[in-house]
Amino acid sequence: MATAANYFDQLRKTRVWRSIFRSGTGASTLHRSLVIQQDVFLHLFPTKVRRRMLNVGVTWYLGTMTFGTFLILVSTGILLMLYYHPSVPQAYSDTKDLQFVVTSGLFLRNLHRWSAHAMVFLVFAHMFKVFYRGAYRPPREFNWVIGVILLLITLLLSYTGYLLPWDQLAYWAITVGSNIASAVPVVGDKVHFLLLGGNLVNANALLRFYVLHCMILPLTAIFFIAIHFWRIRKDGGLYAPPPAEPQRAKEGQ
Amino acid sequence: MPDEKQLEGKQPNDFDRRAFFVKLGLGSLSIAAAGTAVFGYQFLSPNVLYEPSPIINAGKPEAYPLDSVTLDVNSGIYIMHSSEGFFSVAAVCTHLGCLTAWKPELGIIACPCHGSKFKRSGEKIEGPAPRPLPWYRVWLSDDGDLMVDRSTPIRSMQFLRV
Amino acid sequence: MSDSKDFVAGVDSNAKREPRRVVFVTRRTSAQVRVADEEVIQTFPEGLFRAAVAIEILAIVLVWIALLFNAPLEGLADPSHTPNPAKAPWYFLGLQEMLHYFPPVVAGVLAPTLVVIALIVIPYFNINIEAEGVFVKDRSRRLPVFYAVASALLLFLTIFRVYVALIPTLIMIALMLVAAWSSPGSASGARRYLASKPLSFWIMTWFLFELLVLTAVGTFFRGPGWSWVWPWRT
Numbered sequence: 001m002a003t004a005a006n007y008f009d010q011l012r013k014t015r016v017w018r019s020i021f022r023s024g025t026g027a028s029t030l031h032r033s034l035v036i037q038q039d040v041f042l043h044l045f046p047t048k049v050r051r052r053m054l055n056v057g058v059t060w061y062l063g064t065m066t067f068g069t070f071l072i073l074v075s076t077g078i079l080l081m082l083y084y085h086p087s088v089p090q091a092y093s094d095t096k097d098l099q100f101v102v103t104s105g106l107f108l109r110n111l112h113r114w115s116a117h118a119m120v121f122l123v124f125a126h127m128f129k130v131f132y133r134g135a136y137r138p139p140r141e142f143n144w145v146i147g148v149i150l151l152l153i154t155l156l157l158s159y160t161g162y163l164l165p166w167d168q169l170a171y172w173a174i175t176v177g178s179n180i181a182s183a184v185p186v187v188g189d190k191v192h193f194l195l196l197g198g199n200l201v202n203a204n205a206l207l208r209f210y211v212l213h214c215m216i217l218p219l220t221a222i223f224f225i226a227i228h229f230w231r232i233r234k235d236g237g238l239y240a241p242p243p244a245e246p247q248r249a250k251e252g253q
Numbered sequence: 254m255p256d257e258k259q260l261e262g263k264q265p266n267d268f269d270r271r272a273f274f275v276k277l278g279l280g281s282l283s284i285a286a287a288g289t290a291v292f293g294y295q296f297l298s299p300n301v302l303y304e305p306s307p308i309i310n311a312g313k314p315e316a317y318p319l320d321s322v323t324l325d326v327n328s329g330i331y332i333m334h335s336s337e338g339f340f341s342v343a344a345v346c347t348h349l350g351c352l353t354a355w356k357p358e359l360g361i362i363a364c365p366c367h368g369s370k371f372k373r374s375g376e377k378i379e380g381p382a383p384r385p386l387p388w389y390r391v392w393l394s395d396d397g398d399l400m401v402d403r404s405t406p407i408r409s410m411q412f413l414r415v
Numbered sequence: 416m417s418d419s420k421d422f423v424a425g426v427d428s429n430a431k432r433e434p435r436r437v438v439f440v441t442r443r444t445s446a447q448v449r450v451a452d453e454e455v456i457q458t459f460p461e462g463l464f465r466a467a468v469a470i471e472i473l474a475i476v477l478v479w480i481a482l483l484f485n486a487p488l489e490g491l492a493d494p495s496h497t498p499n500p501a502k503a504p505w506y507f508l509g510l511q512e513m514l515h516y517f518p519p520v521v522a523g524v525l526a527p528t529l530v531v532i533a534l535i536v537i538p539y540f541n542i543n544i545e546a547e548g549v550f551v552k553d554r555s556r557r558l559p560v561f562y563a564v565a566s567a568l569l570l571f572l573t574i575f576r577v578y579v580a581l582i583p584t585l586i587m588i589a590l591m592l593v594a595a596w597s598s599p600g601s602a603s604g605a606r607r608y609l610a611s612k613p614l615s616f617w618i619m620t621w622f623l624f625e626l627l628v629l630t631a632v633g634t635f636f637r638g639p640g641w642s643w644v645w646p647w648r649t
Contacts (some may be wrong), residue, residue, distance in 0.1 A: 027458060047457065050453045089491060099488065109480065148535050169488075183523050199302070200494070326496065
């Protein structure tokens with residue numbers, strides 16, 4: 001209502017507000033640009049984007065949705081961590097507890113699992129869409145490479161997370177997977193030993209996968225996601241074929 | 254700033270103080286980095302493993318009748334008693350580590366994961382397994398128990414006569 | 416205008432600069448030259464809010480699925496009992512299917528490494544940047560190379576009896592043959608479309624096709640002992 005709007009305006013003129021949001025507020029282009037430019041996280045993005053790029057048909061918002069699933073996974077993951085002990089065989093009991101005893105535990109576990117599958121699917125779909133759009137071409141080559149690295153990180157996150165419930169599905173998938181690692185020539189057995197923290201998939205392996213899944217890989221992912229977003233901006237924004245010549249927009253790709 | 258005289262007297266192998274200290278600094282950093290890598294690798298590589306001992310006590314030989322194939326699931330080995338004697342073969346498939354199963358009606362060992370099949374002697378019949386199932390050393394302990402050492406594969410066709 | 420033009424020309428977009436500069440970009444390799452000024456809008460609020468809506472819709476769909484379907488959980492991990500079949504999660508089933516035909520070094524290490532390297536180097540090859548139909552230029556030289564590579568690949572897959580990978584490969588080769596015998600001036604729209612596709616398109620589409628087929632086979636057509644099963648018969 002009018003009074004609420006007035007109150008909000010008054011709030012925005014206070015010293016406290018001005019100390020937090022230094023650039024002031026307003027509906028002008030300047031103020032709206034400053035919202036992006038003055039925020040430490042948001043200034044990864046440019047202050048303006050091409051209008052055409054926001055149409056769904058261009059990118060299908062696949063990159064955005066991949067990031068969205070990542071956010072869901074981080075938040076549900078952190079909540080799940082509060083009830084999960086990465087030890088053998090407690091991990092399995094904890095997973096069962098989450099499903100049957102913890103309020104909303106079943107929902108959180110389900111959301112985490114399905115978002116994980118969705119993220120793997122979306123990251124592949126995003127890669128193919130970028131490829132078929134031709135958005136990997138210079139000057140965006142390095143961002144494509146960053147994207148491939150993010151694909152690998154996503155698969156590794158999914159793989160390490162798969163072991164954590166410590167059920168039959170998890171145990172044997174990881175046994176087979178880690179034996180593939182030992183097939184690497186020369187260093188294979190050493191890699192296998194380091195990955196598992198031993199010769200078998202047991203408590204050491206579970207703990208290492210837990211640390212990888214909850215700490216090392218998410219931090220690496222965030223690091224590369226930041227670079228990925230930054231490079232979009234620096235390489236000239238989201239790619240679209242130039243609209244000026246219709247025949248050029250149709251051919252190629 | 255180096256003056257003319259210094260420049261003239263310069264030999265090809267000479268380098269000035271700055272270059273010397275740069276080399277010294279980079280050299281020490283590389284040694285430190287190499288040392289960190291070595292210690293890092295040793296840290297990551299556990300020195301103590303909480304895993305079952307590779308020496309398995311399989312009990313009395315009388316428990317294994319002639320021509321029997323017994324799978325010990327906990328240690329991942331087969332204990333077999335043939336006419337030539339006792340021997341032990343790995344039960345872990347050499348392909349990707351799944352536990353195989355003895356099929357008495359077919360007389361073969363089969364792996365459920367990718368369909369590898371082996372003879373009793375560990376020789377591969379078919380499937381993607383790259384190597385035959387390894388044999389393990391079998392001996393009799395002082396108490397008269399069958400002992401198997403799972404840590405090192407031995408040459409095949411070595412039987413224990415009891 | 417004439418299609419034989421090998422460059423794009425643009426004029427410096429800042430009219431105040433003196434003297435004005437003219438840019439010639441050859442072979443359309445760079446996306447840095449803006450041919451036209453486009454309409455731009457503010458990231459905040461429009462751009463960000465659109466992204467927020469997309470993420471919200473995604474979240475609603477995922478929450479709905481999470482409320483309806485439970486994540487699987489089998490029995491406690493048991494090292495003494497391997498389930499039959501022991502399948503990897505769906506995104507690795509393509510790889511697991513390949514493990515059926517090739518040793519782990521090839522299917523598990525070599526193939527994925529080559530795929531990753533191939534993906535990384537895509538944008539560094541000129542042939543991908545130009546985005547012309549693969550048989551439009553230099554046809555007399557490229558056609559024999561195509562025949563050689565296609566035959567080698569088919570031979571390789573047949574020798575190792577990787578029939579599941581053979582079928583997508585045959586289909587893609589057939590489509591490429593249609594492309595080779597079509598041109599941008601062909602009668603049907605489909606043939607014009609195929610003729611205009613560059614090499615990168617063919618390789619990537621083959622890869623996507625193989626990925627889909629191998630994953631589908633690993634999911635639906637493999638049963639105990641990784642034996643072949645017809646899903647409608649179980």
